[in-house]
Amino acid sequence: MSDSDPKTAIAPAATAPLAELQTFEQGLVQFIAGHGLPTSKVLVSVPERLRVFGNVEHVLGRLDAARKADSAYISKFLAAAASGLFDAALNYLWDETIYELRRRVANYDLPYFFDIAVKDPDRRKKLKDADDLPRVEDSELIKGANELGLVSDLGFKHLDFIRFMRNWASAAHPNQNEITGLQLIAWLETCITEVINLPQSTVVGEIKKILTNVKANVLSNTEASSIALFFANLDRERVNALASGFFGIYLDPTSTSQVRQNIHLLAPRLWPQVGEHTRGQFGIRYAQYAASGDQDRKTFARQFLEKVGGLAYIPDDLRAAEIDTALQDLLTAHRGFNNFYNEPPFARRLAALMKPPAKLPHVVAEDYVLGLVEAFLTNGNGVAWAADPIYSALLSQLDEGQALVALLSFQNTAISSRLQFQLCQQKFRELLAMIGKIVTAPAITDLIGAIEKFSGPLHQLAIDSRIKGKVQQIKTILGI
Numbered sequence: 451m452s453d454s455d456p457k458t459a460i461a462p463a464a465t466a467p468l469a470e471l472q473t474f475e476q477g478l479v480q481f482i483a484g485h486g487l488p489t490s491k492v493l494v495s496v497p498e499r500l501r502v503f504g505n506v507e508h509v510l511g512r513l514d515a516a517r518k519a520d521s522a523y524i525s526k527f528l529a530a531a532a533s534g535l536f537d538a539a540l541n542y543l544w545d546e547t548i549y550e551l552r553r554r555v556a557n558y559d560l561p562y563f564f565d566i567a568v569k570d571p572d573r574r575k576k577l578k579d580a581d582d583l584p585r586v587e588d589s590e591l592i593k594g595a596n597e598l599g600l601v602s603d604l605g606f607k608h609l610d611f612i613r614f615m616r617n618w619a620s621a622a623h624p625n626q627n628e629i630t631g632l633q634l635i636a637w638l639e640t641c642i643t644e645v646i647n648l649p650q651s652t653v654v655g656e657i658k659k660i661l662t663n664v665k666a667n668v669l670s671n672t673e674a675s676s677i678a679l680f681f682a683n684l685d686r687e688r689v690n691a692l693a694s695g696f697f698g699i700y701l702d703p704t705s706t707s708q709v710r711q712n713i714h715l716l717a718p719r720l721w722p723q724v725g726e727h728t729r730g731q732f733g734i735r736y737a738q739y740a741a742s743g744d745q746d747r748k749t750f751a752r753q754f755l756e757k758v759g760g761l762a763y764i765p766d767d768l769r770a771a772e773i774d775t776a777l778q779d780l781l782t783a784h785r786g787f788n789n790f791y792n793e794p795p796f797a798r799r800l801a802a803l804m805k806p807p808a809k810l811p812h813v814v815a816e817d818y819v820l821g822l823v824e825a826f827l828t829n830g831n832g833v834a835w836a837a838d839p840i841y842s843a844l845l846s847q848l849d850e851g852q853a854l855v856a857l858l859s860f861q862n863t864a865i866s867s868r869l870q871f872q873l874c875q876q877k878f879r880e881l882l883a884m885i886g887k888i889v890t891a892p893a894i895t896d897l898i899g900a901i902e903k904f905s906g907p908l909h910q911l912a913i914d915s916r917i918k919g920k921v922q923q924i925k926t927i928l929g930i
Contacts, residue, residue, distance in 0.1 A: 471496045475534060493534030494629070501631030502531045509639045512647055521546060521646075527638065536629040540637065544588075544616040547609065547641045551591055554600050554645075556580040558654075559661050565698030566691050567594025570778045571738050571747075574698075588613055589785040593864060597691045599654040603863055605644030607909070610867040612637050617787075618831045656680055657692055664699065664712045674715035681720050690728040693720055697732055701750045710750075714757050721758040730813035733763030737771035763813065769803070770811035776800045777814070777821045784825050784834075793825070794836035801840050810852065819848065819855040820862055827878060830871030845884050853888040854928075856881065857898065858921065860911040869909035878908060893924045 475496060479489045506528065513521065523546035530539035555563045560579060567590045568574045577585065586594070592613065596606040615629075615637070660677060663669065669677075681689065696717045699705055732755060739748035755761050765771065780796035783789055804810065810818055826841040828834070848856060859865040860878070868874040879902070886898050897920045904911060911917050 468496065468500060471499055471532065474532075478533070494536045494631070495534070498536070498631040499531060499534055502528075502635045505632075505635045506638075509635060509642065512639070512642050517646065523549060524638075531631075531634060536631075536634055539634060540612075540616055540629060543634075543638055543641060544612065547612070547645050548588060548591065550641075550646050551595050551600070552580070552583045555591070555595060555598075556583065558598065558600065558658055559695075561698060561702065562661055562695040563594055563598060565694050566597050567591065570775070570782065571735055572742070573782075587782070587785055596863065597687060599651055599657070599688060599691075601644060601648070605640075605648065606863060607867045607870070608640045608644055610864075611870050612640065614830050614871065617829075653684065653688060657688070657695075660692070660716075661695060661699075664696075664716065665705075665709055667712075668708060669712045669715055671715065674712075674719065677716060678719035681723060684723070686723070686725055689720065689723045690725050693717070693724045693728055694731075696720070697735070697751075697754055700754045701735075701747045703746055710753075713754070717754065718758050721760065727816050729760055729763045731817070732760060733765055733813055734771055734774050737765045737768050738775060741768045741771050765811055765813050767811075769808075770814045773800070773803050773811065773818060774814050776803055777818055780825060781821050784829065789829060790832060790834045793834045794840070797825070797834075797837040797840040801844060804844060804847065806847065815852055816855055819852050820859055820865065823856050823859045823865060823881065824868065826881060827865070827868050827874040830868060830874050832873070833877075842884070845881065846888075848885075848888060850889050850891070850894075853885045854894060854924070857885050857889070857894065860901075860908070861921070866909050866912055869911070870907070875908050891924075891927075893920070893927055896920060897924060 475493060479493070482492070483489050510518065510524075518524075523542045526542040527539045527546065530536070530542055560583075564574055564577045564582075564586075567586060568577060573585075576582070583591075589610075592601060592606060592609045595601040596603065601609065660680070663673075663677075681692075684692065696713050700710055700713050700717075732751065736748060736751040736755065739745075739751055752761075752764075755763065776796065776799050780793065780800055783792035783796050786792065822841060822844055825834075825837070826845060845856065860869060869878060882898055882902060886895065889895060889898070897917070900917060900920055901911060904914070904917065906914060
């Protein structure tokens with residue numbers, strides 16, 4: 451497609467604004483230049499703008515009239531695009547997406563969302579209602595919405611990419627990145643398809659009903675048994691999220707004794723399907739409340755674990771809770787703005803807790819390894835140089851089982867999403883080299899070799915049939 455022919459691949463409706471956009475640009479550029487300000491590389495070319503408006507009618511046709519009337523940020527998106535300020539347009543598009551996600555979360559079940567999305571118990575305690583949603587990081591919002599089922603796995607990956615571009619190629623940060631008209635209109639279509647127009651699934655609706663019943667009604671054994679039949683149809687991710695929701699409701703100081711009695715009926719029926727990692731997290735939460743002196747939540751956490759038969763998941767010592775807290779602080783810094791400056795102190799704190807001969811407690815092992823991998827892979831824009839050697843040193847300390855978790859991290863939705871970006875791909879290959887020095891099992895080294903030779907996009911490793919076969923072979927051999 452040539453910029454010399456602005457009518458190429460542009461709908462007829464888009465040709466009319468050509469003269470108007472050119473006239474507007476000439477006047478604006480003259481005004482800016484008249485004040486001695488630079489005009490070079492300030493505005494995107496008119497042909498690129500026409501690529502947006504040549505496709506916008508089709509994309510906006512996906513929205514009904516009522517939803518359009520409430521989409522002020524999309525209006526600002528179009529105004530910025532018409533002005534040639536694509537970086538600002540991307541910012542407005544992301545604002546519309548976040549607005550819609552917050553609206554959906556607020557209309558679903560806010561406490562449930564906060565329990566799933568915010569891992570730090572101290573931060574979680576400060577989040578009460580919809581007014582607190584802006585205090586949730588964008589990365590936490592889209593991941594939490596994904597775990598709730600409000601955003602699909604594919605939608606999460608697309609949104610995470612747009613979030614990255616918003617952070618590093620929009621007006622949110624000083625940058626010299628170029629955005630094309632086709633990219634911009636495609637991102638608008640993604641946000642409309644994956645967020646604004648995405649219907650609520652039947653499973654998500656049923657979970658909302660269960661949570662409403664738990665809080666508002668008195669459940670009988672018969673009703674609890676009927677609800678438990680629904681549990682059998684849930685995948686592991688939804689089971690873990692629902693269990694976290696029950697745990698959060700149980701620990702909430704405002705919950706009544708009747709609400710907790712309802713959970714006594716439901717949680718033990720769900721527990722057999724709950725994953726080991728989520729069970730371990732409940733034990734860590736107990737340890738964190740014990741360490742911070744939060745006696746009420748400590749008591750409720752122990753009661754919950756006792757009712758489901760999970761007392762064995764309480765850590766033997768409080769060091770696991772310290773490691774988890776340090777890890778969550780590091781990830782919060784890593785995922786936020788100014789991460790290159792903010793990460794190193796938290797990385798050093800984590801390294802101090804893991805200084806040899808200290809051993810990694812089993813209950814935090816998976817979270818620790820995945821968090822370390824995420825930080826090592828970077829945010830895709832640049833390396834936090836002061837923290838990177840610390841991550842490398844900590845990764846080199848992993849034992850063979852932990853190294854396997856790091857190797858299989860490409861199956862994790864958040865890690866897979868990072869592998870869309872070139873710098874993260876480069877760091878993942880560095881990670882493979884480190885893991886190769888730790889593991890010895892032939893099946894594992896064979897998987898490393900297959901990944902090194904993989905010719906497709908790394909973020910598609912988890913869905914490649916050959917890679918999946920080798921992963922399954924490892925799991926069969928190790929009995930996992």
